[in-house]
Amino acid sequence: MDDLVQALAGIVGQANVASGADAAPWASDWTGQYHGEPLAVARPADRDQVAAILRLAGARGLPVVPVSGNSGLNGGAMGQGAIMLSLDRMRRIRExxxxxxxxxxEAGVIVAALDAAAETHDLTFPLAFGASGQAMIxxxxxxxxxxxxxxxxxxxxxxCLGLEVVLADGRVLDLMQALHKNNSGLDLRDLVIGAEGQLGIVTAAVxxxxxxxxxxxxxxxxxxALDRAxxxxxALQDASGNAVVAFEFMPRxxxxxxxxxxxxxxEPFDAPHPVNLLVELAAARQGNLAEVLEEVLAARLEDGTVSDAVIAASEAQRQEMWSRREAAAEIAFARRPVLDTDIALPRDCVADFLRDVEPLLTAIDPGCQVLSVAHLGDGNIHYTCWPSRDDAALKDALRAEIDRLAVAMNGTFSAEHGVGLSKLGSMSRHKDPVALEVMRAIKDALDPQGILNPGKTIPR
Amino acid sequence: MDDLVQALAGIVGQANVASGADAAPWASDWTGQYHGEPLAVARPADRDQVAAILRLAGARGLPVVPVSGNSGLNGGAMGQGAIMLSLDRMRRIRExxxxxxxxxxEAGVIVAALDAAAETHDLTFPLAFGASGQAMIxxxxxxxxxxxxxxxxxxxxxxCLGLEVVLADGRVLDLMQALHKNNSGLDLRDLVIGAEGQLGIVTAAVxxxxxxxxxxxxxxxxxxALDRAxxxxxALQDASGNAVVAFEFMPRxxxxxxxxxxxxxxEPFDAPHPVNLLVELAAARQGNLAEVLEEVLAARLEDGTVSDAVIAASEAQRQEMWSRREAAAEIAFARRPVLDTDIALPRDCVADFLRDVEPLLTAIDPGCQVLSVAHLGDGNIHYTCWPSRDDAALKDALRAEIDRLAVAMNGTFSAEHGVGLSKLGSMSRHKDPVALEVMRAIKDALDPQGILNPGKTIPR
Incomplete structure (x- = not known):
């Protein structure tokens, strides 16, 4: 493998190749669920170096696993036996x-850094989640x-308006454009977005x-109770002119x-409550959103559908509310063994799902414990299950039951975190079989050697 | 071909196959630009009949051209030598x-009919263009x-949230779902949308x-002058909380x-003006949009950036304003020979483009005449050129010049009408060559016989 390290160093420079013990930072994810020994980690400076790495990998028939912030939860950046291609040096905001x-x-720009740069122009890049200080474009x-x-x-x-992608064979797919209307053939941009590195390496975007x-x-x-949420x-959307930016559910x-x-x-309130919502309204225009929120809440405190409410009186109080919500992944992964999921349902099915799923899981594993947190406005639940023992078959059975109920309620087993390694079984069980065949056909057409992030996303 | 008609009749029934003179309604488009003699026209009642037609076509190696409202402007539904598959009988709003x-x-539902059905629930399907009474889903x-x-x-x-698609070989790709978050593998939905029938036949949608x-x-x-539009x-967006639904430009x-x-x-005004805008604001919430509009316009009448304004005082007056705008295609195609285009630019380049393009065209054809109409809010110009003589090479040269200037200004040669036959040359000249290679690879992977709408959209 010294030969591979040398070849990669010839592309990105000796200082930007890591292997063996030096590659440890890329050998696992922060959840501790996925471990993989990469052959080497290469940190290209630009698109051309990305292309050269892919051509090298293709010539040697070696897999390539792209990684940027490494904050994913599904093993999508697990690099066992692969050249890991880290985009972290490509962190220029070009314009x-x-x-x-x-x-x-560029692909290595950290999400929060882009938002900070936008702020100087009184703009925002509004993608918001717990790992936004680590995740990259x-x-x-x-x-x-x-x-x-x-x-x-x-x-x-x-x-996203435009995209630059290096394909498996090193060709550069240039879809960089800033137009809102552009019907010129197949929509390759949306195909690459969400493809988890199966079709190419995203190097830049508009x-x-x-x-x-x-x-x-x-x-x-x-x-x-959740059913009136x-x-x-x-009511908040109607009263505020759709100014709700977040509507998050946390059970007791x-x-x-x-x-x-x-x-x-x-504690968020003086007394414990079964249903705790984090609600945020925001707007760039006139009108008093605090008044709107107070009025809607006052009416519901009156009629009893709301039990209590606290409006943040300072940015510090707001941060406290958000830090609670954003601790979700840490709370889930603080205990092992753990099974985390990422389902979505029609919004009005969330309460029914949460009511029905727990007895189904305890029927499989009477000792399991569960936790949920939800982007309720999207019907998206991160449902965590801590099984009573570390048993892969048990975890799979629990996941299968969660998936099954979600799909039975016209939901999905995979809302926003991606498939990676963790949901390959769910894809096989629940994704339309013809859709899987089409995905394989497209993957094979664009990456015939199968060197891009193999063994993930699309079950074989 | 009697044999083909009989085989199709076996699938869809004798009454739903047309050939020869009976196929005349499908042999040309309303612009009169594209003519093609189909082998036969089959009008399936459901998805399974669509699949059966495709299997038949595949077995015989015959091309299949899908057609629904036949209101396109680019020859995308031209059926020369093909089985035309008309979706007009599949017009059920299922739910x-x-x-x-x-x-x-279903695919044959007329756009305006869907909006009318939505209206009974106080909802709207907001796609709005001149042919919405003819175009189908x-x-x-x-x-x-x-x-x-x-x-x-x-x-x-x-x-669009969900899609049902019959593939070239008759397999059914079932992506029917109603979720706003669903990351489960490659985004095949957005790939089929806008693919102009190259990858499959859309039969239903959510x-x-x-x-x-x-x-x-x-x-x-x-x-x-246009430069202040x-x-x-x-100003209207800021004052109304982004309530502008249409911002359309018509020159004198x-x-x-x-x-x-x-x-x-x-006449829209007592005197003629170089720049005539059709502006519409709409909202489902409280607040007086008419007042907002009047205030913004009053300030601009004062400072001279607006010369005159008429607010519709009745639905009849509103309809008159819209019928003028929606006559665009008829105005363009009322004279021959004609070259219609569909470019988009960054919004602040529209005035410069219109200033620069006309002398470039008259340099090529001193006798040509031009006309523009624009979805100005999207930077999308339908630029029409009437050349002085009916000469394919001349038309191509004029189109190439319009495209070239649009692309030079970071725009596109194809904004919203699609590629069809008319923009194949533009695709070859201006689309990223790697993007074209990728499109061909995907097309070949999903339709290896090349029977779906061949010779269009993706230049070979």
């Missing part, structure tokens, strides 16, 4: 065009990442920026999990 | 779910159609519906063309 509200960015595009603001701004796909909200109001809202969301068990995880964590 | 704001529709999905409301609601792709605006205000606005749009020549075409046409 921000405030008038067109667009930015041209290449990764969020490759997984079509979601998060807490999808309700308002859409997934990553909705934030993304949309949005006006930075000039007002923002954030609250914790307690309810006696959709009505609350609709989540609050307990947060209190156990963090010594500085505090 | 409207007012709570989820979705509809399940299968066609607007296959071309990713745009129109006057894209500014607010997006293209057809943005209005589409989004939007709240029907409870208020709507429509105006004709005259300006002395973007400022007007931004367009008004003249309309007056010449229609005996009942009237």
């Amino acid at each position: 921000i065009n405030p008038r067109a509200r667009t930015a041209v960015v 290449g990764g969020v595009l490759s997984t079509n990442a979601g998060g807490a603001n999808v309700l308002r701004y859409g997934n990553t796909r909705d934030l 993304v949309k920026l949005h006006p930075r909200p000039s007002q923002r109001v954030t609250a914790m809202v307690a309810m006696p 959709t009505d609350l969301l609709n 068990a989540f609050i307990d999990g947060h209190l156990a995880l963090r010594t500085d964590a505090r | 409207i779910n007012p709570r989820a704001r979705t509809a399940v529709v 299968g066609g607007v999905l296959s071309t990713n159609a745009g129109g006057a409301n894209v500014l607010r609601y997006g293209n057809t792709r943005d209005l 589409v989004k519906l939007h709240p029907r605006p409870s208020q709507r205000v429509t105006a004709m606005v005259a300006m002395p 973007t400022d007007l749009l931004n 020549a367009f008004i003249d063309g309309h007056l010449a075409l229609r005996t009942d046409a009237r």
Whole structure:
């Protein structure tokens, strides 16, 4: 393998190749679920170096696993026996065009860094999730990442106008453009977005920026039961002119999990409640959103559909509310063994799902414990199950049951985190078989050697 | 061919096969630009009949051209020597779910009929263009159609959640789902949308519906020059909370063309103006949009950036304003020979493009005449050129020059009408060559016999 390291060093420079013990930072993910020894890690500086690495890999028939922030939860960047291609050096924001509200960015730009750069122009890159300080543009595009603001701004796909992609054989697919209308043949942009590196390596993108909200109001809202939460969301949308940017659900068990995880964590309310919502409204225009929120909540405190509510009075209080919600992945992975899922349902099925799923799981594993947290506005639940023992077959049976119920309620087993390694079984069980055949046909047509992130995303 | 007609009749019934003179309604488009003698026209009743027709075609190696409303402008449904597969009998609206704001529709549902059905639930299917009374869901999905409301609601792709597609070999790709988050492998939905029938036949879809605006205000606005129109749009968006649904530009020549075409046409203003805008604001929420519009216009009448304005005082006046704009295609095709285009530019380049393009064209053909009409909010110009003589090479040279300037200004040669036959040369000249290679690879992988709408969309 010294020969491979030398060949890679010839492309990216000796300082930008790691192998053996030096590759340890790329050998596992932060959840500790996936481990893989890469042959070597190469950190290209630009698109041409990416292309050269792919040509080298192709000539030697070696797999290539792209990695950017390595904050994924599904093993999509697990690099066992592969050349890992880290995009972290390609972190230039090439341009921000405030008038067109667009930015041209390289794949290694950190999501939060792009938002900070947009802020200087009174704009925002509104993708928001716990790992936004680590995740990079290449990764969020490759997984079509979601998060807490999808309700308002859409997934990553909705934030992307143009794309630059290096294909398996090193050819550069240039789809860099900033137009909102461009019907010129097959939509290759949306095909590469969310493809988890199966079709090519995203090296740069043109993304949309949005006006930075000039007002923002954030609250914790307690309810006696989840089934009226959709009505609350609709009332807030109607009263505010669709200014709701986040509508997040945390059951009591989540609050307990947060209190156990963090010594500085505090109760959101004086008393415990079964349903805790984090609600945020934001807008770039006039009108008093705090007043709107207060009015809607006051009416519901009156009629009893809301039990309690706290509106953040400062940015510090707002941050406290968000840090609770964003601790979700840490809470889930603080205990092992753990099974994390990422399902989505029609919004009005969420309460029924949560009611029905737990007894189904305890029927399989009476000792298992469960936790949920949801982007309720999107019907997207991160349902965590801690089985009573570390047994792959048991975990698979639990996941299969969660998936089965979600799909039976017209939902999906995979909402926003991607498939990676963890959901290959779910794909085989529930994805339309013809869709899988078509995916394989496209993959084989564009990567006939199968060197791009093999063994993931598309079950064989 | 009697044998083919009989075989098709065996699938769809004798009454639903046409050939020879009976096939005349499908042998040309309404623009009169494209003529083709189909082998036969088959009108399936359902998905299984579509699949059977494709299997028959595959067995005989015959091309299949799908057609729904046949209102396209680029020859995408030209059926020379092909089995034409007309989806017009598949016109069931299977379901409207007012709570989820979705509809399940078959490919032959007429766009305006879907909107009318949505209206009974106080919802709208907001795709709006001149041919919405003729165009069908299968066609607007296959071309990713745009129109006057894209500014607010997006293209057809943005209005689609789920899709059912029959592939070249008769397999059914079932992507029917109504979720807003569903990352489960390659995005085949967006790949088929806009693919112009190259990858499969769209037979059904789940589409989004939007709240029907409870208020709507429509105006004709005259300006002395186009270069300040973007400022007007931004001011209207800011003052109304992004309630602008249409922002359409018609130069004086367009008004003249309309007056010449229609005996009942009237001048929009007392005096002629170089820049005539059709502006519409709409919202489902409270707030007085008419007041907002009046205030913004009053300030601009004061400072002279707006010359005159008329707000529609009745639905009849609104309809008059829209019927003028929607006469665009008729005005263009009322004279021959004609070259119609469909370019898009960054919004702030539209005035420069219109200033620069005309002398370039008259340098090629001093006798040519030109006309433009634009979805200005999208930077999308339908630029029409009437050359001085009917000469294919001349038309191609004129088109090439229009394309070249648009692309030089970071625009596209194909915004919303699709490629079909008319823009194959533009695709060859301006689309990224690697993108064309990838399109061909995907096409070959999914339709190895090349029987689906051959010779269109993707230049070979």
